[in-house]
Amino acid sequence: MMTHKLFAPLDLTFSSSSSSSSSSVSLSLQITRESPTNISHLFFVIVGSTKTWRYRRGYIEPWWRPNITKGYVFLERPPGRDLLPWPNQSPPFSVNKESFITNKFKTQIRLFYSLLESFKKASKETRWFVIADDDTLFFLDNLVKALDRYDHKKHYYIGMNSENVWSNAIFAFDMGYGGGGYALSYPTVVTLLSNMEECIKRYLGVYSDLLSFRCLADLGIDLTLEKGMHQIDLHGDISGLLSAHPQSPLISLHHFDVIDPIFPGMTRQQSVNHLMKTDQSRVLQQTICH
Numbered sequence: 580m581m582t583h584k585l586f587a588p589l590d591l592t593f594s595s596s597s598s599s600s601s602s603s604v605s606l607s608l609q610i611t612r613e614s615p616t617n618i619s620h621l622f623f624v625i626v627g628s629t630k631t632w633r634y635r636r637g638y639i640e641p642w643w644r645p646n647i648t649k650g651y652v653f654l655e656r657p658p659g660r661d662l663l664p665w666p667n668q669s670p671p672f673s674v675n676k677e678s679f680i681t682n683k684f685k686t687q688i689r690l691f692y693s694l695l696e697s698f699k700k701a702s703k704e705t706r707w708f709v710i711a712d713d714d715t716l717f718f719l720d721n722l723v724k725a726l727d728r729y730d731h732k733k734h735y736y737i738g739m740n741s742e743n744v745w746s747n748a749i750f751a752f753d754m755g756y757g758g759g760g761y762a763l764s765y766p767t768v769v770t771l772l773s774n775m776e777e778c779i780k781r782y783l784g785v786y787s788d789l790l791s792f793r794c795l796a797d798l799g800i801d802l803t804l805e806k807g808m809h810q811i812d813l814h815g816d817i818s819g820l821l822s823a824h825p826q827s828p829l830i831s832l833h834h835f836d837v838i839d840p841i842f843p844g845m846t847r848q849q850s851v852n853h854l855m856k857t858d859q860s861r862v863l864q865q866t867i868c869h
Contacts, residue, residue: 615727620726621650621706621707621708622697622700622705622707623649623670624651624693624709624710625639625653625712625715626653627713628713629659629662632654632713633662635714639670640666642718642719643669650697651670651672651673651700652671655674655686687790688779688787688790690787691790694708695772695775698769706764707731708762709760710761711758714834715758715760715833716835716855717831718807718831718862720859720860721829722831725830730764731764734798735763735764738804739761739804739806739809742810743812751792753801756788756833758810759811759832760830767800770798770800774797778790778793805827806827807828807829807830808831809829810833811834813834813837814838815838829859829862829864
């Protein structure tokens, strides 16, 4: 009687050539695997003004890490004597160049030209360009961890809309607000700048964040919401908003000039300095104990 073996016995012996081939594949995978995103991969585009920098630098310097963070604060004109010498703890400044559009619309398109100049200054290892105002407070560790979840080689436009329904109704509900900050991946910036002049002429007179939103929408790049970014289009006491923070790491806050100090008994500047001393991974995160 003939018997049939349904499964042939497995051959667990490996030749030397097979072993070397396997090792080379493993080595190749290690080489091609990218390192996690870190602070050196971010380039900050901070749109500021010589009229406000003296009062707002106190919101930027607490999170800026000299010789570590990369980027510039872009000014509309060279700083005067009241701002010089430029402090080492501040981001370096750059003055926006004249645009091809008439001066009437220069303010509206400063963001685009700040982004263009940043792209020219950034190193090849840059993965993300982070847009911000000169009174945006970032929690860098949380920002880096958030961006590390996304593929920087794809087209991403990451930010958050406003907490104020009227702001969203006036501008857009799916627009990233520069006060809360928004991040553009490297390919997104390349695509956006390639179509910059045409887009500016199409939406002449439209202001910075809304202009970016419309141009990106025309290119098919929609906003990816990151709930830890906060525009804070609110006034006075925002403790209720902060106490109900979503289960997302706090990435940014904004508009400190019009809200009450976060910590009672402190000035706004003292509150900012104190806030930056906290454990960023735990700030505003709710804990339920059983």
